[in-house]
Structure formats: C-alpha cells, structure tokens
Amino acid sequence: MKPAERAAELREQLAYHGHRYYVLDDPEIGDDQYDALLDELRALEREHPDLVTPDSPTQRVGGEPVSKLTKVTHLQPMLSLANARSEAELRAWVERMRNHLAREGIEAPAFEFVAEPKIDGLAISLLYEGGALVRGATRGNGEVGEDVTHNLRTIGSIPLTIPYQGRVEVRGEVYMSLPDFTALNERRASVGLSTFMNPRNSAAGTIRQLDPNLAAERPLSMWCYAIGVSDLELTSHWQALEWLREHGFRVNGDVKKLATEDEVVQQCLRWQERRGALDFEIDGVVVKVDDFELQRRLGVVGRDPRWAIAWKFPPTTAVTRLLDIKWNVGKFGDLHPFAALEPVHVGGVTVKAATMHNEEDLARKDIRVGDDVIVLRAGDVIPQVISPAPHAVERPGRADPPLPPARCPFCDTPTVKRGVFTRCPNRECPERRWQLLTTFAHVMDIDGLGEKQVALFQRLGLVKSVADFYRLDRDALLALEGFGEVSVNRLLASVEASRARPLSTVLFAVGIEGVGYVTGRGLAQQFRSADALLAATPEQIAETPGIGPVVAELIHSQLEELRPLFEDLRGVLQLEEEGPPPGEGPLAGQTFVLTGTLPDLTREEATQHILRAGGKVTGSVSKKTSYVVAGASPGGSKLEKAERLGVTVVDETELLRLLNSSG
Known part of the structure; x- marks a missing residue:
C-alpha cells in the first residue's frame, strides 16, 4: 500500500x-x-x-505557544440565563411566556420543552467552515470572547472536521470530570505542584493557557448543547441536538424532550436528586422552549432569552465564625457590608470573606460580630452570609447590632442615608474613584487595566479621571516595576483601540447611576450625541424606551456633575452615535441575509456596515428578506430558498454599491 x-x-x-x-x-x-x-x-x-x-x-497538539489571547466578536451574542430556584418560579416563567405570546397574538401556545444538565464548566463557541474547525472562543462578556482554538484542538471530544461543508457555530461547555480532576491533582501533588481547587477553575485555567502542550496534559472534555449562527434550516432545538449527534459532537444522553411543564418540574427534581452521583459537576438544569419560531417570537430581555431559564440547585453551605463586619464603597458611593470570616471550605473553595448585601438585609437577618454564621456560595459562585446559625442567636453576650459607619472608612466624609443605602457623597472618595476607574476599564475592554493596575496608577497620581487613561505616558509606564516593553505596548494599544467604542458603551462606562448596557444603547439611539443628552430635560430622557420618570430624574441629576468629564473626553472618545437614526439611512427598511465567505469583508464587518446604513441583518431567508449577500461556499439551502421566493442575490461588490447609494 x-x-x-x-x-x-x-x-x-x-x-x-x-x-x-x-x-x-x-x-x-x-x-x-x-x-x-x-x-x-x-x-x-x-x-x-x-x-x-x-x-x-x-x-491536535502542535505549534508554538501563542503570545496572547486575542479578542473575538461572536457572530451572535452568547446570552446569559435568568434563574428559577423553585417549582413556583419555573411555572411563573411559563406563565410569563404565555402572556407575552398572547400579546403577540398567539393564544394557548403548544409548548414543548428540552431539559438538559447545566454543566459547571466554561462556555465555548466552535466555528466550522467548509467542514473544518476554524475558530474556538470563550464566552467572555457574551459579545466578545477570547480565541482559544489552539487549546480546544487538544480536546479529543471536539471534532477537528465534520461531514458538513457549510458554516455552523456549535456551542457547548468545556469541563473536567470529577475522576479526572482527582487524578490530575494527585499527579500534581506527587511532583510538588500546587493542586486545583475545583474542576471548573481547572478547566477555565487550562483553556486560557498560552501553550497548547499544557492544555493537552489536562483531561478536558466538552458537552455540546446548541447551534448558534449557521447555514442550516433547523426548526427546533431538539432537531439541532440531533444534528449535532449525527455530525460527531458529544451531546449529553440524558437530555430530554418534554411535553408539559409538569414533566419539566419532575425532570429538574430528578437531576437535583442524582447530582451527587454524577461524575461531573452540574449546578442546575437548563430548560428551553423547543420550537425556534416560538423562541423568535418570545425574544430577549436585556441579555436573557425569554424562552430559556436555568433551574438552579440549592447551593452548598457551611458554618463558620464571623470575625468582623467591614464596609466597601461602590462606584455610586453606596456602602456595602462584607464579612471577614474564619476560613471555611464551601463548594470546593476556601472562603475568608463573603458579601452581606446591604445594611437593611444585615439588620433583618440580625447578624452580629462573633456569631457562628451560615455561609453559602449563591449560584455556586459568590460567597454570602445568609443567617446566624440557630444556636448563635441564643448565645449570651452577643455583640451589639452592627451599624453603618458615620464617616466613610476611605475618605472620612460624613455619610448620608439615601434609600436602602448609607452613602459616601464624595465623588472624589479614593475608593469610589477606584471603583469608577476599574468599571470604566472593564466596560471599555482595556486589556491590561485590571484592579491592581488601576490602584497602582491611582496611588502614583498617574490617573485621577477616566480621561487620564488616554494621557498615560509610555516612558513613565516603562519606569514602573513589573512593566516591560511588551506589556506597556499591549496596554497602550488596548487604550488606543478603546477610543473606537460607540457612544452607548461610553455612557455605560463613565458611571451614570441607572445606566447599564441596555439603557446606554437606548440613550445613544435616542439622543445621538452626549451634547444632546446633557441638554435634555428629565421629561425628554423619559421618552427613551425602557426609561421611566424616576430613572430619568436620577440620570438627569447626575449629568450636570458629569459635564466636565464629558468635556475632558471630547475629541478622545466617540461622543456621537455613528450611522443614521433608526429608520433612516440608505438601507432603511431593507433586510439582508449573509451566506458564504466574502472576498474582503468579514461577516461581522458586513453586518456592521448594513446596520450603520439603517438596514437589518437576519439569519434566515423569508418573504421579508430584501437581499441575500452571497460569498464563496454559500449555504445551498439559503440560495435555493432565495430563488424560490424571488429574493435578489448580490455579491460583495453590489453590497458596497448599495451601502454607498443615496437612496
């Protein structure tokens, strides 16, 4: 041979x-x-x-280590999930869906559900083109993740090629089984290396390694649970799971298709009962509406789809001694109590500190210094103190009930009571300023500006305002201990890249109470510029979809104080919304579907160009589709459907002509 x-x-x-x-x-x-x-x-x-x-x-393993993990914009956002922690909450979710669909004109919808284990691992997106794995990325913030293809290729359960020549994005959870986790820790301990705290952390840390050879040494696997963007003509989630199985992907064999909410409840309870018998960690059950058309009609609220929910299991608890109650200051000046604890092992990690939410919650629970307290990791992630242990309440000589400090513990400004919070009213408070700076760096996705770096720059006087990030001096940074040429160049390049963030992101990043991701986008679309927003009355702000009179007053009350900051940022950041207002522009009212690989534009770039010109981009061809933009290796089903419906098919050159047209 x-x-x-x-x-x-x-x-x-x-x-x-x-x-x-x-x-x-x-x-x-x-x-x-x-x-x-x-x-x-x-x-x-x-x-x-x-x-x-x-x-x-x-x-599967080969090549040189990468120098850094590059950012990847997902073709379609990887959404988060709302939670249900009881049968009543799950049934309330189903009722909310029925009510929403009734308003859409769909009475008594025939729901079918799919229930699957919520793997406690790391969410991953796999992109296949022409039958080959071309990119794998972490979830990140849902819209932007990190390219970790080099490490995902080392995982045996992830196919490098599939028997499908179109484009398909597969989503799943990378995890480490409990037996493999135990064996890995035993191997590390035997050669004097530190051990990992839990399987999830070890899986997440492994996937973010720069050297694929290190990833290959650790036993990871992946359950696949969804298809994102694709050229496939699928009508249901169950059909998508079947497609994944048929094309070589690993889908959990216990995923169930269920006809009623009673069956969903029973399935969730069964998973909860057998949780401890599994050889991998789960923290709940994900329940989804099966029909894709119903999913589309239900839509998304913020970053949570209406058509899916996570039934969360009761988290792990432990009892330990409360040594002290301390106070943090948030970016809006609100004081939050947190517990200093005797170290205790909870849900696979050692906990020394835990949140206590706010002062009213602290008083309601009657938690005092010196008590034995019950600690849990809410959602198996965030440690919190939920109550004193039953015997602690009866202990003689308990400390007095704790009170919030009369003066800010960081700037000594007298505190004031506003709503449920005691607050530090000083916007120049160093802790409050640090919170604002770190939030800005995170929202603007400035790589290399973590909490420690911001604290250092603040302490050295290099940064007082977020505008100072754009005045950082390269030579001054190189003079700092621990800052080499590579890290400084990377930091300054990331700062420079953040200048292009849209106005909606800037409004979220600068720290306006009441303005988050969704509200920032709404304000940017409504007012089109920071100047117009600064000049707006509370009544005009309240005209923004999703903003009521109370929040409008709250936003307006802060804008005058923030005017000097916006002046400082003028010419530095995007303070005007790009593209035409909604419903305007050369492509207003026109809907596009993209298929295949374009010669010069990535799919993401083509999508942004269309949106900025006032058009819409959808994933499937219908009677409402205006144009199908086809590149190399297009999805045959989309072209066939376009021909059947009489939809015009154009190439990249024609798309650019449409984008440049005046009408």
Missing part, C-alpha cells in the same frame, strides 16, 4: 476510534492499540511531511 493511502486509512481509523472513545464512551479497541495506530501515522508523516493534513490526529 502506498504511503498516502496508508496515511489516509490510519486517519480514518483513528477518527472512528476517537469518536467511539471520546464522544460515545464506547471504545472498540484498547488504549495500546489506539496508540500503536497513532505512532504508525506519526512515523509515516515524519518520513513524508507532505502527507500531514490539518485534520490529522497528530495535529
């Missing part, structure tokens, strides 16, 4: 046996036989380098 033929045969055999081992958990041969096949292929490829293919099993 010729070397090329034998190499192709070996690749086919290894792909088959790898799928049975990693995906089906049903191997036909032993590890030694698999390793012998792999060694034979490696030897052939060493003798004949021209036989090496990107999808060869020998290429």
Whole structure:
C-alpha cells in the first residue's frame, strides 16, 4: 500500500476510534492499540511531511505557544440565563411566556420543552467552515470572547472536521470530570505542584493557557448543547441536538424532550436528586422552549432569552465564625457590608470573606460580630452570609447590632442615608474613584487595566479621571516595576483601540447611576450625541424606551456633575452615535441575509456596515428578506430558498454599491 493511502486509512481509523472513545464512551479497541495506530501515522508523516493534513490526529497538539489571547466578536451574542430556584418560579416563567405570546397574538401556545444538565464548566463557541474547525472562543462578556482554538484542538471530544461543508457555530461547555480532576491533582501533588481547587477553575485555567502542550496534559472534555449562527434550516432545538449527534459532537444522553411543564418540574427534581452521583459537576438544569419560531417570537430581555431559564440547585453551605463586619464603597458611593470570616471550605473553595448585601438585609437577618454564621456560595459562585446559625442567636453576650459607619472608612466624609443605602457623597472618595476607574476599564475592554493596575496608577497620581487613561505616558509606564516593553505596548494599544467604542458603551462606562448596557444603547439611539443628552430635560430622557420618570430624574441629576468629564473626553472618545437614526439611512427598511465567505469583508464587518446604513441583518431567508449577500461556499439551502421566493442575490461588490447609494 502506498504511503498516502496508508496515511489516509490510519486517519480514518483513528477518527472512528476517537469518536467511539471520546464522544460515545464506547471504545472498540484498547488504549495500546489506539496508540500503536497513532505512532504508525506519526512515523509515516515524519518520513513524508507532505502527507500531514490539518485534520490529522497528530495535529491536535502542535505549534508554538501563542503570545496572547486575542479578542473575538461572536457572530451572535452568547446570552446569559435568568434563574428559577423553585417549582413556583419555573411555572411563573411559563406563565410569563404565555402572556407575552398572547400579546403577540398567539393564544394557548403548544409548548414543548428540552431539559438538559447545566454543566459547571466554561462556555465555548466552535466555528466550522467548509467542514473544518476554524475558530474556538470563550464566552467572555457574551459579545466578545477570547480565541482559544489552539487549546480546544487538544480536546479529543471536539471534532477537528465534520461531514458538513457549510458554516455552523456549535456551542457547548468545556469541563473536567470529577475522576479526572482527582487524578490530575494527585499527579500534581506527587511532583510538588500546587493542586486545583475545583474542576471548573481547572478547566477555565487550562483553556486560557498560552501553550497548547499544557492544555493537552489536562483531561478536558466538552458537552455540546446548541447551534448558534449557521447555514442550516433547523426548526427546533431538539432537531439541532440531533444534528449535532449525527455530525460527531458529544451531546449529553440524558437530555430530554418534554411535553408539559409538569414533566419539566419532575425532570429538574430528578437531576437535583442524582447530582451527587454524577461524575461531573452540574449546578442546575437548563430548560428551553423547543420550537425556534416560538423562541423568535418570545425574544430577549436585556441579555436573557425569554424562552430559556436555568433551574438552579440549592447551593452548598457551611458554618463558620464571623470575625468582623467591614464596609466597601461602590462606584455610586453606596456602602456595602462584607464579612471577614474564619476560613471555611464551601463548594470546593476556601472562603475568608463573603458579601452581606446591604445594611437593611444585615439588620433583618440580625447578624452580629462573633456569631457562628451560615455561609453559602449563591449560584455556586459568590460567597454570602445568609443567617446566624440557630444556636448563635441564643448565645449570651452577643455583640451589639452592627451599624453603618458615620464617616466613610476611605475618605472620612460624613455619610448620608439615601434609600436602602448609607452613602459616601464624595465623588472624589479614593475608593469610589477606584471603583469608577476599574468599571470604566472593564466596560471599555482595556486589556491590561485590571484592579491592581488601576490602584497602582491611582496611588502614583498617574490617573485621577477616566480621561487620564488616554494621557498615560509610555516612558513613565516603562519606569514602573513589573512593566516591560511588551506589556506597556499591549496596554497602550488596548487604550488606543478603546477610543473606537460607540457612544452607548461610553455612557455605560463613565458611571451614570441607572445606566447599564441596555439603557446606554437606548440613550445613544435616542439622543445621538452626549451634547444632546446633557441638554435634555428629565421629561425628554423619559421618552427613551425602557426609561421611566424616576430613572430619568436620577440620570438627569447626575449629568450636570458629569459635564466636565464629558468635556475632558471630547475629541478622545466617540461622543456621537455613528450611522443614521433608526429608520433612516440608505438601507432603511431593507433586510439582508449573509451566506458564504466574502472576498474582503468579514461577516461581522458586513453586518456592521448594513446596520450603520439603517438596514437589518437576519439569519434566515423569508418573504421579508430584501437581499441575500452571497460569498464563496454559500449555504445551498439559503440560495435555493432565495430563488424560490424571488429574493435578489448580490455579491460583495453590489453590497458596497448599495451601502454607498443615496437612496
């Protein structure tokens, strides 16, 4: 047999046996036989380098470590999920969906649901084009993640190639099983290395390694649970899961399709009961409406889809001693109590401090210094003190009930009571200023400006206002201990890149109470510029969709104080909304569908151009579609549907002509 033929045969055999081992958990041969096949292929490829293919099993691990993790904008946002913690809350979710659809004209919708375990791992997006894995990215903030393709290629349960030539984005959760986690820690301990605290942290840390060889040494796997952007014509979530199984992806075998909410409740309770018997960690059950058309009609609220919810399991608790109650100052001056605790192990981590929410919650729970308290990790993530232990309340000689400080613990300004919070009214308070600066750096996605760096720059007087980030001096940074040329160049490049963030992001980032991600976007679309917003009355602000009179007054009351900051940022950041107002522009009222690879524009760039020209971009062809923009290797089903419906198909050149047209 010729070397090329034998190499192709070996690749086919290894792909088959790898799928049975990693995906089906049903191997036909032993590890030694698999390793012998792999060694034979490696030897052939060493003798004949021209036989090496990107999808060869020998290429899962290879190449040089990357210098950094680059940012990736998701083709479609990776949404978060609202939570239900009881049967009543889950049934209330179903009722809310019925009410919403009734307002849409859909009476008595026939819901079918899909229930799947909520894996406690790291959410990942895999992009396949032409049958090959071309990119893998972390969820990040839902819109922008990090490219970790080099590490995901090392995971045996992730196929490098699939029998589908179109474009499809697969979503899932990378995790480490409990037995593999235990074995990894034992290996690390045996050679004197530190051990990991829990499987989720070890999986997340592994995926973000720069060297794929380190990732390959750690036993990760992936459950796939959804399809994002694709050229596929799918009508339901269950159909998408079946497609994933048929194309080599690992889908949990216990995912169930359910006909009634009673069945959903019972399935969630069953998962909750068997949680401790699983060989991987889950923190709840995800329930989704199966029908894609109903999902579309239900839509999204903020970043949460109306059509899905997470039934969260009761989190782990522990009892420990409350040593002290201390106070943090938030970016709006609100004082938040937190507990200093005797260290205690809760849900896989050692907890020394925990949130106590606000002073009214603290008083209601009657928690005092010296009490034994019950600590939990809400959602298995954020430690919090939920109450004194029952015996602590009866202990003689308990401390007096705690009170918020009369003076700010950071700037000594007299505090004031506003609503449920005692506040520091001093906007120049160093702790409050630090919170505002770190929030700005995070929202503006300035890489290299974490909490420690902001605190250092603040202490040295390099940064007092967020505008000072754009005045950082390269030589001054290089003179600081721990700041080398590479890190300084990366920081300054990230600061420079943040200048292009849209007005909606700037409004969120500067710290206006009542303005978050969604509200910032609404204000930017309504007023089109910071100057127009600064000149607006409370009544005009209240005309913004989603903003009521109370929030409008709150926003207006802060804008005069923020006027000097906006003046300082003039010419530095985007203080005007790009593109025409909604409903205006050369492409207003026109809907586009993109398919295939365009010669010069990425799909993300083409989408932004269309949106800025007033058009809309959707994922599927319908009677309302104005144009299908087709590039190389387009989805055949989209082109067929466009031809059947009489929708005009254009290429990139024609799209650019439309974008540049005046009407």
